[in-house]
Amino acid sequence: MQSSRRQFLKTSAALGLGGAAGFMSDLHRFNAFAADTGGYxxxxxxFLFGGMDCHDTVMPYDTGSYNQYASIRRELFNRYDNLDGGSTRERDRLLPLTLANASDFGGRQFALPPELGPLHDLVDGGNAAIISNVGPLVAPVTRAEYEARSAPLPPRLFSHNDQQSTWMASQPEGARFGWGGRLADIMLGASANPDATFTVISTSGNTVFLSGELAGQFEVGTGGPQDIRAISNDSYLGSNALPDLYESHLRARNESLANYLQQDYANAVGRSIDANRILSESFDLPAPFTTLFPETGLAQQLQVVARIIALREVLGVRRQVFFVATGGFDTHSNQANSIPNLHAGIAGAMRAFYDATVEMGVANDVSSFTASDFGRTLTVNRDGTDHGWGAHHFVVGGxxxxxxxxxxxxxxxxxxNQDSGNGRLIPTTSVDQFAATFGRWFGLNDTELNDALPGLxxxxDTDLGFFGGGVV
Structure with a gap:
């Protein structure tokens, strides 16, 4: 019984029940927002944990730039698998990008590695974009300012935990609220959803990215919602009657609670049980799309996200923020044997997810994007790379x-001028600008964006333009 109690409390925390009373008390702080909540x-x-090597993801392709780049990375390139007599990082093996704004780069050309083929097709087909050299910033910084420490810098640069948190929440480890949760808070304050239950959803455990003052995280696994076993499995308690009795106890059905906190908690528990059942019953039905997802952890997470999006009308939601994640990108060594498989996993998963949104008719309403701790050094340490700062990322959606x-x-x-040493890129685009572009597409106005993103x-420039506005 004690173990089932621990399981229930863990599940309750995952469903954000601890924030139920806070939701009601803080609602007055948000109800003045007039964000655009139309449509879905x-x-x-x-999120790519470990720090994905941006230099090995989006590469120079014009001959002059490629030769300079390859001379710095030759030792690493020689370690890539030989297929048909050549490295997969040789220029003639890369996938050149035919960008609509190629003229903006003064004759420079770019390419993706072959393992990112599905993402390459989405970019060339107009359904994905690349955001170059984005990362945490307090204010724009040049190399001279960085070296002189004459401009404010994000704290604890190059540290995994701290830069993961800074990417997600603009503060190092210990931050309370992430920008995904903050955008959701504004939408909840504008009554986009009937309640907070299915507003922010993680398939990868608790994350500060989704943490808001109103938004409580709903956690699911790769198989969908997690059951509260004590009320959903007769055999677990050894009695057919006990699950109903235990649920009645949790809901305080037969009790008169004078304490408001106790009553709020019992009400929140009841809502979470109902919400879990709605989702569980829907997951018992066949998937509402035929798109085949690869058998990888990331792809299976995105498949669950697609299934939840398909339930948007049943759940009554108009705005949602999801978090999925995979790891393995801390490639100090053996990079040539790990990055190709990691790239293939990202590209296959994100392409399948996009195809599923097309099939469901919501491709224009769903946007996915990559993020990571940081980029990596352009220089190599024989068979790997070290921690960096700025990096290139993908945004996908109709x-x-x-x-x-x-x-x-x-x-x-x-x-x-943007090299902080060893080819660590000083970002030229801040995470706040990146987030604000999504926030505006999400429906927030300028005042609301500044409230959600204090560093903005x-x-x-608060709109990068990848949804059609702002400055390219």
């Missing part, structure tokens, strides 16, 4: 102004 919109963060690269793409050489005030 969903954001899906695909509403994305794709077949473009946004932001400034630094030269793939050492010693340029340090930057003049």
């Amino acid at each position: 919109r969903a954001l899906v963060c695909v 509403g994305v102004q794709g077949n473009r690269m946004y932001g400034q793409f630094p030269p793939s050489v050492l010693g340029h 005030s340090g930057f003049s």
Whole structure:
């Protein structure tokens, strides 16, 4: 029985029940927001734990730039699998991008590695874009300012835990609220959803990215919602009657509670049980799409997200934020044997997810994007790379102004104005600008964006343009 109690409390925490009373008490702080809540919109963060090597993801392709780049990375490139007599990082094996805004880069050309073929097709087809050199910033920073420490910098640079948190919440480890949760808070304050239950959903455990003052995280696994076993499994308690009795106790059905906190908690528990059942029963039915998802952890997480999105009308939601994640990107060594498989996993999962949204008719209403701790160094340590800062990321969706690269793409050489050392890129686009572009698409106005993203005030451009507005 004690073990079932622990399981229930863990599940209750995962469903955000502890924040139920806070939701009611804090609602007055948000109810003045007038965000656009029309239609349906969903954001899906695909977090790549460990720090994905941006230099090995979006590569220079014009001959001059490629040769400079390859000379720095030759030792690493020689370690890639030989297929048909050549490295998969040789120029003639890469997948060149035919960008609609290629003229913005002064004759420079770019390519993706072959393992990212499904994402390459989405970019070239106009349904995905690349955001170059994005990362945490307090304010714009040059190399000279960085070296002189004359401009404010994000704290604890190059630290995994701290930069993961800074990417998600603009503060190092210990942050309370993430920008996904903050965007959701604004939408809940504007009555986009009937309640907070299915507003922010994680398939990868508790995450600060989804943490808001109103938004409580609903956690699911790769098989869908997690049962509260003590009330859903007769054999678990050894009696047919006990599950109903235990549920009645949790809901306080036969009790008169004078304590408001106790009553609020019992009400929240009841709502969570009902919500879990709604989702569980829907997952017992066949998937509402025929798209085949790869048998990888990331793809299975995105398949669950797709199934929940399909239930948007049943759940009564108009705005949702999802978090999925995979790891393995801390490639200090053996990078040539790990990155190709990791790339293939990302590309296959995100392409299947996009195809499922097309099949369900919501491709224009769902946007997924990659994020990671940081990029990595351009220099190599024989068979790997070290922690970096700025990185290149993908945004995928039918509403994305794709077949473009946004932001400034630094030269793939050492010693340029955005090189903080060893080819660690000083970001030219901040995470706040990145988040604000999603927030505006989500329906927030300028006032609401500044409330949700306090660091946004340090930057003049608050719309990167990958949904059609702002500055490319």
